[in-house]
Amino acid sequence: MPANKKVYAKRSSRGPSEIEGLYRRIRNGKHFEKSPQRRDIFDYLWKNRDQPSKLLDIWEGAIEPSGSSAPEPPPGWELTTRVAVHDLRYVLIDLFVGVREGPKILLDPAKKGLYQLSIRTEKHDDDATWAFWRPHIKSKHGVAIVYVEQQFYTDWSKNLVFRYYDCNEDNRSLQVLKRRHLDIYKAHENQLIPSFPYVSGAEIKARDRIGRWFVNHASIEAQNVIPRHHTHDAALFESSLILLGSGESNEHIKTALAASPKLPMKMELGAQEGHEWFGRVVFTDPTKEEKTRLQNIPNLDFSFSETLGIVEFAPKNGMVLVLLTRIPSQKNGTTTTILNAEFGRAIEQLAILLTDEARMESGKELPTGLPEYFQALFAVPVDQLTPTNQVIHLERLVFRAYSTDKRSQDSTWE
Numbered sequence: 001m002p003a004n005k006k007v008y009a010k011r012s013s014r015g016p017s018e019i020e021g022l023y024r025r026i027r028n029g030k031h032f033e034k035s036p037q038r039r040d041i042f043d044y045l046w047k048n049r050d051q052p053s054k055l056l057d058i059w060e061g062a063i064e065p066s067g068s069s070a071p072e073p074p075p076g077w078e079l080t081t082r083v084a085v086h087d088l089r090y091v092l093i094d095l096f097v098g099v100r101e102g103p104k105i106l107l108d109p110a111k112k113g114l115y116q117l118s119i120r121t122e123k124h125d126d127d128a129t130w131a132f133w134r135p136h137i138k139s140k141h142g143v144a145i146v147y148v149e150q151q152f153y154t155d156w157s158k159n160l161v162f163r164y165y166d167c168n169e170d171n172r173s174l175q176v177l178k179r180r181h182l183d184i185y186k187a188h189e190n191q192l193i194p195s196f197p198y199v200s201g202a203e204i205k206a207r208d209r210i211g212r213w214f215v216n217h218a219s220i221e222a223q224n225v226i227p228r229h230h231t232h233d234a235a236l237f238e239s240s241l242i243l244l245g246s247g248e249s250n251e252h253i254k255t256a257l258a259a260s261p262k263l264p265m266k267m268e269l270g271a272q273e274g275h276e277w278f279g280r281v282v283f284t285d286p287t288k289e290e291k292t293r294l295q296n297i298p299n300l301d302f303s304f305s306e307t308l309g310i311v312e313f314a315p316k317n318g319m320v321l322v323l324l325t326r327i328p329s330q331k332n333g334t335t336t337t338i339l340n341a342e343f344g345r346a347i348e349q350l351a352i353l354l355t356d357e358a359r360m361e362s363g364k365e366l367p368t369g370l371p372e373y374f375q376a377l378f379a380v381p382v383d384q385l386t387p388t389n390q391v392i393h394l395e396r397l398v399f400r401a402y403s404t405d406k407r408s409q410d411s412t413w414e
Helices: 003-010 015-025 036-047 054-062 077-095 128-137 171-180 181-185 201-218 232-236 251-258 286-293 344-354 356-364
Strands: 106-113 112-122 145-146 150-155 160-162 192-198 221-227 240-244 264-270 277-284 299-305 308-312 319-327 335-340 374-380 393-400
Touching: 003 054, 015 106, 015 319, 036 054, 036 077, 036 112, 036 393, 054 077, 077 106, 128 201, 128 240, 128 335, 128 344, 128 356, 145 201, 150 171, 171 192, 201 240, 201 344, 240 251, 251 319, 251 335, 264 319, 277 319, 277 393, 286 299, 286 393, 308 319, 308 393, 319 344, 335 344, 344 356, 344 374
Parallel strands: 145 221, 145 240, 240 335
Antiparallel strands: 106 112, 150 160, 150 192, 264 277, 277 308, 299 308, 319 335, 319 374, 374 393
16 A cells, blocks of 8 residues: 555544544645645535535535636636546545545535535455456546447338448448448449437446446446447547447447457357357367356357367347457557446346356456456347346356466467
């Protein structure tokens, strides 16, 4: 634990005097001495901690120049206040990262435009879920959950709607279709209109569950990002990213995976003869234990060579695969976590696992003490999902650590 953080947890008492003392140590600390505005906002929210405050309250009580007699706040006051409040929130989070004991003073994220300090006594740093999400919590660039709308092409002259899995590049959709499926493009030339009619409901549930975890456990409000809506907001994609979907439909997943060479596992989608849909995951260096485990999982086909293992699945059999990948960002040193599956229900079930403290602590589905970067492949028995049974346990099939040291990336793809 950094020496400058010990002061914030040096006693375990949680009485009023201890909380008051904690408040004073924070406001008089080095993170506030050179930022009077940050200290003023903290003081204002502390004095009003028993009730939530509006942005306008914070502006008038902590930011507005003293003696101002203007009848209305100046232009830009709302953005100025929101940025300053978010700055305070992340400073408080940073102060308590790694602190295992004692109370914490944090700033709850906005709910209906209201802000309020809260006193936390949980020992989150010991939690398995906290350990899993720690790389994102510590990010200085914020957290963004990225998912996509599914793209279709519409030809109203023929009452026809269709899509391709490999054409989901948003604003370049017609050019991509022309390049990859020229015959279809010519057959409907000048008649096609790209449309984005839906987002997977299960992916929305996964997004919301992960987002709620960050709010409730880390006081971080993750940004929800559909790339098509943020084409000119490059800063969002500098965040610590959590990517939902498949490499076939989410271009950011495709790009992130391509930037990490020699990953030990990769997911492929396609169709067998007769156009029966299927997917498969190819992985390196199958072990004896993995071969035995796969033989005990129903509704999966598998094969092995000396250096590769292949697991195939078909949705009609009630079993699908989801691949969890954690890799470094190639841009700014942040961490990227990918929940990779074509089926939203599989992504949702993985999100449930990653935010369930009891299941994560048990280590049965995902090992505890994870390496910095890794991949984990899970079987998801979606045929067990019913209206009254919306949570199912996952079967971990393969787990691999991933090293960014090129000298150790010696796996061979055939």
